[in-house]
Amino acid sequence: MVFQVIIIGMKQISRTILRRKLYRWTDYEKRRHASYNSVNYNLEAITEICRELGNPQNDFKSFHIAGTKGKGSTSFWLYTILKNKYSAGLYVSPHVIDERDRIISNDKKITWKEFCDVFYAVERAVKKTKTAPTFFDIVTACAFLYFSRKKIQYAVIETGLGGRLDSTNIIIPQASIITNISYEHSQQFDPTLARIAAEKAGIIKPGIPVFSGAGAPEARKVIKKTALEKNARVIETSPVTGSFSGDKFQKENILLAKTCAEYFGFFDNSCRLIMNNYLLPARFQKIKNFIIDGAHTPSAFAKLLASLPAGCDFLVFFLPDKDIETCIGMLPPKAAVYFIRLPLPWLSLDQKKIYYRISLVRPDAVFCYNYSDFKKKYYKKNKIYSVCGSF
Numbered sequence: 001m002v003f004q005v006i007i008i009g010m011k012q013i014s015r016t017i018l019r020r021k022l023y024r025w026t027d028y029e030k031r032r033h034a035s036y037n038s039v040n041y042n043l044e045a046i047t048e049i050c051r052e053l054g055n056p057q058n059d060f061k062s063f064h065i066a067g068t069k070g071k072g073s074t075s076f077w078l079y080t081i082l083k084n085k086y087s088a089g090l091y092v093s094p095h096v097i098d099e100r101d102r103i104i105s106n107d108k109k110i111t112w113k114e115f116c117d118v119f120y121a122v123e124r125a126v127k128k129t130k131t132a133p134t135f136f137d138i139v140t141a142c143a144f145l146y147f148s149r150k151k152i153q154y155a156v157i158e159t160g161l162g163g164r165l166d167s168t169n170i171i172i173p174q175a176s177i178i179t180n181i182s183y184e185h186s187q188q189f190d191p192t193l194a195r196i197a198a199e200k201a202g203i204i205k206p207g208i209p210v211f212s213g214a215g216a217p218e219a220r221k222v223i224k225k226t227a228l229e230k231n232a233r234v235i236e237t238s239p240v241t242g243s244f245s246g247d248k249f250q251k252e253n254i255l256l257a258k259t260c261a262e263y264f265g266f267f268d269n270s271c272r273l274i275m276n277n278y279l280l281p282a283r284f285q286k287i288k289n290f291i292i293d294g295a296h297t298p299s300a301f302a303k304l305l306a307s308l309p310a311g312c313d314f315l316v317f318f319l320p321d322k323d324i325e326t327c328i329g330m331l332p333p334k335a336a337v338y339f340i341r342l343p344l345p346w347l348s349l350d351q352k353k354i355y356y357r358i359s360l361v362r363p364d365a366v367f368c369y370n371y372s373d374f375k376k377k378y379y380k381k382n383k384i385y386s387v388c389g390s391f
Helices: 002-021 044-051 071-083 112-129 135-150 195-203 217-229 249-265 267-274 298-307 323-331 345-361 370-378
Strands: 061-066 086-091 103-105 156-159 177-178 210-212 234-236 285-287 290-293 313-316 337-340 366-368 385-389
Touching: 002 112, 002 135, 044 112, 044 135, 061 071, 061 195, 071 156, 071 267, 071 285, 103 135, 112 135, 135 234, 156 234, 177 195, 177 249, 195 217, 210 217, 210 249, 217 234, 234 249, 249 267, 298 323, 298 385, 323 345, 323 366, 337 345, 337 370
Parallel strands: 061 156, 061 177, 086 156, 177 210, 210 234, 290 385, 313 337, 313 385, 337 366
Antiparallel strands: 086 103, 285 290
16 A cells, blocks of 8 residues: 555656646747747657657658647547557647647557656757757657557657647648638738738648648638649538538538548448547537537637527637637527636736636626636536536
């Protein structure tokens, strides 16, 4: 028993040290006002680090996914198809529970010990290269090295932000996949769909097929133009129109993943059965009387609201770069709206401003200091709640 306590304590210490070391590096996921340019975002550090590590990203085949909405879901769906037949890995961001959510191999999250092992290898490489990587550079290098060590056959790699200057963009994938494109991260990107599409299309490689789920004509035009310049074939999926409900909520993302898998001969009836029974975390996920979804753009809110049962109340949280006013304005007037403050020191001042922006649209919105505050004062057992907004 004593030894078990000591081992558990050592694991907790290792986890704490790892997190402390990880967040020493500049984390642009927390610095939402940083412009998306080659000064703040570039491939120099990740390229040098991976070269020092022996280019682990070349040890497995990959699929690269970018987009505004649906890239995380499409990544999960394609990974679900691949793992049915192959040893497969998945790299996504941001994490929902802890940092291990980002790196998955054959349905198992990277362990803290494995994370520590690859991190220290990456840290040694950083010292040799004398580069100044970001948090995302470090975690991306850790994922590549982990997948290499696990000898996986295929990995689905989701971009963090944009595409052209994203740390993941050093891979040469089997296919580049671009999901739906809409207005987001307005503080980082120029506020036009064409410009946003150009950054996403930056993942297109010469001669590598492109699968596009973009619906907006401006975005489709940019993607086709970029692909033509790089002699890459474009396969478009038809935009899904009309109402969304229940199992149709993920239809666009499923169609994009399925189209790609069929092109490469990965998809069969066994994949269809698995996908029918697979539940994505935080994507219209039902837990008791809560429906959890990461919708945080007007287009995503429209689909979410069309799918929810009547009479829902809403627990919301947004990061400050989102179109908060439009999203909140879409909520049913009779629904109660609760803003849940999150214990994030780096966002402490912004949270007051976020609530203020919500209250301008919905003066009746309730500020909750945390979830416990909501549960104690406002929670009703017979009520259905939609938990939505930024992860």
